[in-house]
Amino acid sequence: MERMKEAYGMLYAIENGxxxxxxxxxxxxxxxxxxxxxxxxxxxxxxxLNQSYFYDLxxxxxxxxxxxxxxxxxxxxRKLYSIRxxxxxxxxxxxxxxxxxxDAYELIMDVVCSKVx
Numbered sequence: 001m002e003r004m005k006e007a008y009g010m011l012y013a014i015e016n017g018x019x020x021x022x023x024x025x026x027x028x029x030x031x032x033x034x035x036x037x038x039x040x041x042x043x044x045x046x047x048x049l050n051q052s053y054f055y056d057l058x059x060x061x062x063x064x065x066x067x068x069x070x071x072x073x074x075x076x077x078r079k080l081y082s083i084r085x086x087x088x089x090x091x092x093x094x095x096x097x098x099x100x101x102x103d104a105y106e107l108i109m110d111v112v113c114s115k116v117x
Contacts, residue, residue, distance in 0.1 A: 003098055004087070010105040011087050014080070017112040018057045019049055022067075029066035038064065054084050073111055076104045 026034040035048070042063060044056035052060075058077045061067045083097050093101070 004090075004092065007083075007087050007093055007098060007101055010101055011080075011084055014105060014108050014112075015054060015057065017109060018061075019052070021112040022057060022060045023049060025066045026060075026064065029064070055081060069111065073107065076107055080104055 023034075026038060030037040042059065044052065044059040047053075047056065049060075058074060061069050061077070062074060079100060083093065083101050086093055086097065
């Protein structure tokens, strides 16, 4: 149970850290009302950022020019899709999945925290 609590905490920090990072970078690039200025012809823009799904957040990082993320970050985020779903639906993670999440947490927090103002 403790491991799943820790896993949820890491996932929470990743998702909300990504939202802050995306908002900060989009604001810097497009201005404070970026929600209206940035191109919206992508399906993931149908929802506001604060309601975006995890895979939508990854799409922001892939599509918009203000994000200069290394490919390994996108690859790491994509590896979390099934792990995120297990956590969200209260399924136990394997030790290997927990380690993948923990390693991803370190990488993502390094990127996100170093760039969020």
